[in-house]
Amino acid sequence: MDLKLTKETVPAAEMIYDGLQEQPVELDYILPDYCPDIFRLVRCEALPVITEWAVSGDKLTYELRCDIHILYCGEDGSTVQSVDQQRSFTRTAELGKSVESPEVRISAKTGHVNFRAVNKRRIDLRGAVSVKISVAGQHQQEVISDAEGLNIQLKKVPVKYAAQRLNAVKNVHIEEEIELTAAQPDISGIISCRCSASGCETKLISGKLLAKGEAEVELLYAGGSGDTMTVEPMSFSLGYSQIIDVDGLDDSFDCTVAPEVVSCDISVIGGRDGDNRVLRCEAELRISCRAVRTATVLIAEDAFSTVYPCNAEISEIKAEQIPVIYDESFRNSARLAGGEDVPQNIYAMWSEPKNINAHIGDDGHSVVISGMLVYSMAAKDRTGSMIMPDREEAFEETIGLPDNIGSSEVTAEVRVRETSYDISAEGVLTAKADLAVKLSVYSSDSIKAVTDISVDDSSRKERDGDYAIKLYFGTENESVWDIAKRYSTSVSAVMEENELTGERLESGGMLLIPIVS
Structure with a gap:
C-alpha cells in the first residue's frame, strides 16, 4: 500500500516592513497686521496626524499633516493670542517587495519642538515628527494533517489560526453647533482644543458593520476682554453612527473597530447682536475595522513508521495568532509643585501618555507597563500672567492577569479617562490620572509541523x-x-x-x- 499524505494550508502573517521615518517640521511666521506684538510666548503644540495612505506595488505612500498651535501674550499680559498653521508632507516608504492585501499600521508622534520669537512680529519654529510604519502580508504554509499506509504513525496537535482577515477604513465627518449656557461669558478667543475618540459599539446588520460611539471634545476659551477676561473650560461629546461596508463579513468573524481623530476644528459664530455665544465644531474621524475568522486544524507534529525507515521533514511555522484582549485600569499620581511654585489659579489640567512599553512579567501571569505621563495645565501665575507648563512623570505599573500566559508577546494601548488635581493645606499641588489600558496578548510560540514524509519501503527496520x-x-x-x-x-x-x-x-x-x- 502506498503512502497517502493529506495536506492543509495554514496562512501566516509575514512582516514586510517595520520601520521609523523622521520628518523635519519648520515654520517661519510673520504676524499679520491685525495681531498685536509678541510680548511673551506661552505655549506651542505640534500635533501630527496621518490623513491617508495607500500601497502600490512595493511602495507605501502617505500624507502627513502637522497642526501647529502657538499661544502668546501681548504687552497687556492678560489677553492670550493664538497662531494656527498647518504643514503637510507626502512621504514614501520602500517596502522591499510587493504585497497583496496588506495590513498597514501607521502612526505619527511629535519628537521635539523648539520655538522662539525672533522679534515682536516673527516666530521661528524647528521640530521633528517620527512616523512608525508596519506593513504585514500573508504567505501560505503547507503542512501534513493526515497520512495513511506503510504503517505510518502521526502525532497530531490542534492549531488555532486566523483563516481569513478583512480590513476596512471609513472617514466620518461630524458637524455640530454648541451654544453657551447663560452662566458662561462670551467667547473672545479659543485657547486650546483636544479631541479624543475611545472604543465604540459594533453590530452586524445584513452583512454590514454598524459602528456607534462618541468623540470627546475639551476646550479652553478666553471669555470677556481686558481686565475682566477669564479662561473658561468647556467639554462636550460628538456622537456618530456609521455603517461600514466590509466585503465578505458575516457572524463567523470577530471584529475590532478603532476610531481615530483626524481633525477637530472649532470656530466661533457671531450673533446678530455682536455677541459670540455659539461654537461650530467640525471633526473628522477615521474608523478602522479589522475582522478575523478563526479556524482550528489538526496538523502532524511528528511522524514515523513502525516497520520501515522513515524521514519526516519538520519545520517551524508561525500561524497568525489571535490576541487575547484584557481591559484593565490603574491610577497614577504626581507631585507637580509646592509653595510659591503653585499657580495662583488653575483653569484646567489634562494629561497624555507617551513612550508606552509593555512586557510579560517574570511570574508569567502579569504584564509590566511603563512609560511617561505628561501633565499639562492652563493657569495664572502669581504675577497674573497666563502659563501653560508641562511636567513629565515616569511610571511603571504591574497588572495581574487571570491566566498564566507563559511566553508571549504583548502590546498595550493606554488612554487617560480623567485627570484631576488637589492643593493640600500645606500648599502642595498633586495631580491624579485615571488610565484605561487595553492589553493584546499574543502567543509567541512557533509550531513544529511536518511538511513532508518519505518512507523507504524497500527495506524493513532492523x-x-x-x-x-x-x-x-x-x-x-x-x-x-x-x-x-x-x-x-x-x-x-x-x-x-x-x-x-x-x-x-x-x-x-x-x-x-x-x-x-
Missing part, C-alpha cells in the same frame, strides 16, 4: 531481537509518543496494554511495550 513484547521502565511525565517511537510501535498499543489514559505517564514504573508490525 530489531535487536525476535520478540513480541518488551519491558521498559518509564519515568513520571514521560511522553507515550516518545516511548512508542523509540520502540517502533504504536501509541494506541502502548496505552491499551498498560491501561493508560493520558499522553504522558502519571508516575514512573514498569511498562509492557507490545511490538506491532
Whole structure:
C-alpha cells in the first residue's frame, strides 16, 4: 500500500516592513497686521496626524499633516493670542517587495519642538515628527494533517489560526453647533482644543458593520476682554453612527473597530447682536475595522513508521495568532509643585501618555507597563500672567492577569479617562490620572509541523531481537509518543496494554511495550 499524505494550508502573517521615518517640521511666521506684538510666548503644540495612505506595488505612500498651535501674550499680559498653521508632507516608504492585501499600521508622534520669537512680529519654529510604519502580508504554509499506509504513525496537535482577515477604513465627518449656557461669558478667543475618540459599539446588520460611539471634545476659551477676561473650560461629546461596508463579513468573524481623530476644528459664530455665544465644531474621524475568522486544524507534529525507515521533514511555522484582549485600569499620581511654585489659579489640567512599553512579567501571569505621563495645565501665575507648563512623570505599573500566559508577546494601548488635581493645606499641588489600558496578548510560540514524509519501503527496520513484547521502565511525565517511537510501535498499543489514559505517564514504573508490525 502506498503512502497517502493529506495536506492543509495554514496562512501566516509575514512582516514586510517595520520601520521609523523622521520628518523635519519648520515654520517661519510673520504676524499679520491685525495681531498685536509678541510680548511673551506661552505655549506651542505640534500635533501630527496621518490623513491617508495607500500601497502600490512595493511602495507605501502617505500624507502627513502637522497642526501647529502657538499661544502668546501681548504687552497687556492678560489677553492670550493664538497662531494656527498647518504643514503637510507626502512621504514614501520602500517596502522591499510587493504585497497583496496588506495590513498597514501607521502612526505619527511629535519628537521635539523648539520655538522662539525672533522679534515682536516673527516666530521661528524647528521640530521633528517620527512616523512608525508596519506593513504585514500573508504567505501560505503547507503542512501534513493526515497520512495513511506503510504503517505510518502521526502525532497530531490542534492549531488555532486566523483563516481569513478583512480590513476596512471609513472617514466620518461630524458637524455640530454648541451654544453657551447663560452662566458662561462670551467667547473672545479659543485657547486650546483636544479631541479624543475611545472604543465604540459594533453590530452586524445584513452583512454590514454598524459602528456607534462618541468623540470627546475639551476646550479652553478666553471669555470677556481686558481686565475682566477669564479662561473658561468647556467639554462636550460628538456622537456618530456609521455603517461600514466590509466585503465578505458575516457572524463567523470577530471584529475590532478603532476610531481615530483626524481633525477637530472649532470656530466661533457671531450673533446678530455682536455677541459670540455659539461654537461650530467640525471633526473628522477615521474608523478602522479589522475582522478575523478563526479556524482550528489538526496538523502532524511528528511522524514515523513502525516497520520501515522513515524521514519526516519538520519545520517551524508561525500561524497568525489571535490576541487575547484584557481591559484593565490603574491610577497614577504626581507631585507637580509646592509653595510659591503653585499657580495662583488653575483653569484646567489634562494629561497624555507617551513612550508606552509593555512586557510579560517574570511570574508569567502579569504584564509590566511603563512609560511617561505628561501633565499639562492652563493657569495664572502669581504675577497674573497666563502659563501653560508641562511636567513629565515616569511610571511603571504591574497588572495581574487571570491566566498564566507563559511566553508571549504583548502590546498595550493606554488612554487617560480623567485627570484631576488637589492643593493640600500645606500648599502642595498633586495631580491624579485615571488610565484605561487595553492589553493584546499574543502567543509567541512557533509550531513544529511536518511538511513532508518519505518512507523507504524497500527495506524493513532492523530489531535487536525476535520478540513480541518488551519491558521498559518509564519515568513520571514521560511522553507515550516518545516511548512508542523509540520502540517502533504504536501509541494506541502502548496505552491499551498498560491501561493508560493520558499522553504522558502519571508516575514512573514498569511498562509492557507490545511490538506491532
